[in-house]
Amino acid sequence: xxxxxxxxxxxxxxxxxxxxxxxxxxxxxxxxxxxxxxxxxxxxxxxxxxxxxxxxxxxxxxxxxxxxxxxxxxxxxxxxxxxxxxxxxxxxxxxxxxxxxxxxxxxxxxxxxxxxxxxxxxxxxxxxxxxxxxxxxxxxxxxxxxxxxxxxxxxxxxxxxxxxxxxxxxxxxxxxxxxxxxxxxxxxxxxxxxxxxxxxxxxxxxxxxxxxxxxxxxxxxxxxxxxxxxxxxxxxxxxxxxxxxxxxxxxxxxxxxxxxxxxxxxxxxxxxxxxxxxxxxxxxxxxxxxxxxxxxxxxxxxxxxxxxxxxxxxxxxxxxxxxxxxxxxxxxxxxxxxxxxxxxxxxxxxxxxxxxxxxxxxxxxxxxxxxxxxxxxxxxxxxxxxxxxxxxxxxxxxxxxxxxxxxxxxxxxxxxxxxxxxxxxxxxxxxxxxxxxxxxxxxxxxxxxxxxxxxxxxxxxxxxxxxxxxxxxxxxxxxxxxxxxxxxxxxxxxxxxxxxxxxxxxxxxxxxxxxxxxxxxxxxxxxxxxxxxxxxxxxxxxxxxxxxxxxxxxxxxxxxxxxxxxxx
DNA sequence: GCCGTTTTCGGCCCGACTGTTTTCAGTCG
Numbered sequence: 001x002x003x004x005x006x007x008x009x010x011x012x013x014x015x016x017x018x019x020x021x022x023x024x025x026x027x028x029x030x031x032x033x034x035x036x037x038x039x040x041x042x043x044x045x046x047x048x049x050x051x052x053x054x055x056x057x058x059x060x061x062x063x064x065x066x067x068x069x070x071x072x073x074x075x076x077x078x079x080x081x082x083x084x085x086x087x088x089x090x091x092x093x094x095x096x097x098x099x100x101x102x103x104x105x106x107x108x109x110x111x112x113x114x115x116x117x118x119x120x121x122x123x124x125x126x127x128x129x130x131x132x133x134x135x136x137x138x139x140x141x142x143x144x145x146x147x148x149x150x151x152x153x154x155x156x157x158x159x160x161x162x163x164x165x166x167x168x169x170x171x172x173x174x175x176x177x178x179x180x181x182x183x184x185x186x187x188x189x190x191x192x193x194x195x196x197x198x199x200x201x202x203x204x205x206x207x208x209x210x211x212x213x214x215x216x217x218x219x220x221x222x223x224x225x226x227x228x229x230x231x232x233x234x235x236x237x238x239x240x241x242x243x244x245x246x247x248x249x250x251x252x253x254x255x256x257x258x259x260x261x262x263x264x265x266x267x268x269x270x271x272x273x274x275x276x277x278x279x280x281x282x283x284x285x286x287x288x289x290x291x292x293x294x295x296x297x298x299x300x301x302x303x304x305x306x307x308x309x310x311x312x313x314x315x316x317x318x319x320x321x322x323x324x325x326x327x328x329x330x331x332x333x334x335x336x337x338x339x340x341x342x343x344x345x346x347x348x349x350x351x352x353x354x355x356x357x358x359x360x361x362x363x364x365x366x367x368x369x370x371x372x373x374x375x376x377x378x379x380x381x382x383x384x385x386x387x388x389x390x391x392x393x394x395x396x397x398x399x400x401x402x403x404x405x406x407x408x409x410x411x412x413x414x415x416x417x418x419x420x421x422x423x424x425x426x427x428x429x430x431x432x433x434x435x436x437x438x439x440x441x442x443x444x445x446x447x448x449x450x451x452x453x454x455x456x457x458x459x460x461x462x463x464x465x466x467x468x469x470x471x472x473x474x475x476x477x478x479x480x481x482x483x484x485x486x487x488x489x490x491x492x493x494x495x496x497x498x499x500x501x502x503x504x505x506x507x508x509x510x511x512x513x514x515x516x517x518x519x520x521x522x523x524x525x526x527x528x529x530x531x532x533x534x535x536x537x538x539x540x541x542x543x544x545x546x547x548x549x550x551x552x553x554x555x556x557x558x559x560x561x562x563x564x565x566x567x568x
Numbered sequence: 569g570c571c572g573t574t575t576t577c578g579g580c581c582c583g584a585c586t587g588t589t590t591t592c593a594g595t596c597g
Contacts, residue, residue: 185597
């Protein structure tokens with residue numbers, strides 16, 4: 001059982017205890033243990049095997065026993081006891097904003113309502129306001145919360161939230177009475193899906209700034225509005241929260257907004273060990289207080305500025321302190337992009353335009369990997385058209401200086417595991433990416449064996465978007481990525497970090513595993529236009545979240561050192 | 569249930585905010 005699953009069960013127990021009206025301090029202990037487990041670098045199973053569970057903060061003799069029970073049986077007596085006393089469906093109600101354990105318990109006791117459907121009906125009928133502690137306003141808020149729950153059950157995908165947030169941010173920065181404005185929250189950490197967009201600003205006229213946002217053309221609903229903070233819902237059903245902070249607290253506010261909780265806890269601990277106090281209002285000690293700039297706070301704690309994507313409470317503070325944090329990957333490390341579609345298949349830009357855009361970004365090379373013949377819907381190339389395209393690339397390359405377009409293909413891995421072109425065709429190419437675009441419903445074994453077969457083909461350099469997921473839309477096909485990682489390590493095949501923001505495939509968890517297995521990753525945009533090359537920033541974010549250093553990335557290498565089979 | 573003592577009990581993060589009250593409880597970040 002994975003760490004996150006154990007952590008989730010412990011959190012569930014804590015929630016149920018609170019709803020059941022048991023000691024809230026006890027519930028807190030369960031939550032603390034859950035946090036320790038999910039933020040530990042060592043998997044809970046390994047800790048259990050080595051008898052080291054007690055080394056986790058907040059795990060004592062009783063919780064150690066329960067964690068072992070969960071690992072052995074998948075559940076524990078405590079959880080069973082609670083679920084027989086409290087309907088599990090009450091847990092779903094906790095996801096509604098404004099509803100906590102106390103209120104859920106209160107509603108359940110007074111009305112017997114035990115699920116969201118019942119809650120919604122009661123709120124509509126105006127019965128809910130009869131529960132002590134709930135008035136008309138809360139009833140309305142609960143109703144609104146349920147509606148939004150339906151819209152964004154899994155949160156807003158990065159691909160939607162970030163462009164929206166950057167657009168708003170640009171508008172705010174344009175205002176004469178706004179001094180600073182920045183993204184905070186999970187979005188700043190590039191978490192795949194976020195609850196809301198957090199924006200922090202300093203302003204000489206906070207009220208006017210609130211007016212500006214609440215009347216913005218993208219805003220559909222104003223949820224709350226104070227003098228220094230407001231919360232709105234935009235046309236795409238994304239909640240945006242804007243907070244105005246004092247200039248001297250902008251840095252610390254940004255730090256706390258960005259999180260994560262685990263990261264902040266580690267920073268606070270480090271402050272304590274140095275006789276300082278770090279809190280939401282600043283870093284205090286020696287009569288002075290730091291809060292204006294984030295980097296000053298890190299510096300005062302004897303740390304380099306840790307990039308937001310690494311602030312997940314996975315030991316990054318300790319690693320930064322002893323200098324073992326990997327070199328932070330930057331956009332400038334990328335020497336090229338190995339997965340781009342031209343108008344020879346389903347891209348919208350011509351070869352020349354793509355080459356120009358790549359040169360503008362300072363790249364040394366660009367891998368043109370159009371679709372292969374089976375993918376007719378995306379203009380897949382016949383062998384004949386592929387060769388004509390290659391000739392066109394050769395011709396262009398002759399006119400460039402040191403820059404080079406690479407003749408590539410995104411070859412389909414067919415349903416039987418064979419590739420869409422014979423080996424003698426693949427041999428003519430500089431870069432071969434093999435991807436699955438069909439047969440998504442095959443069994444895990446079948447899909448895995450297709451991926452593995454492709455990785456074993458000596459002409460394949462990279463496995464493209466290995467899990468096939470589309471964030472917020474489809475979960476991807478069933479595949480044993482661990483096995484693919486093992487084979488890739490064996491064959492020297494690279495795996496892709498597809499930087500398209502609605503893919504981010506591989507995600508950070510698997511990238512970490514691949515890195516640990518010694519597998520190279522390739523950060524590719526899969527761009528279908530010249531502008532699409534800019535998505536590389538999302539790929540960088542995934543790599544950072546996985547602590548991937550430049551050495552582990554194929555396309556940080558210059559052209560003459562690219563580990564591609566044909567070029568080697 | 570854990571933890572750390574003002575050391576075997578009593579607090580657990582805490583301040584802002586808001587709705588519901590009539591001085592405060594619950595939620596959230």
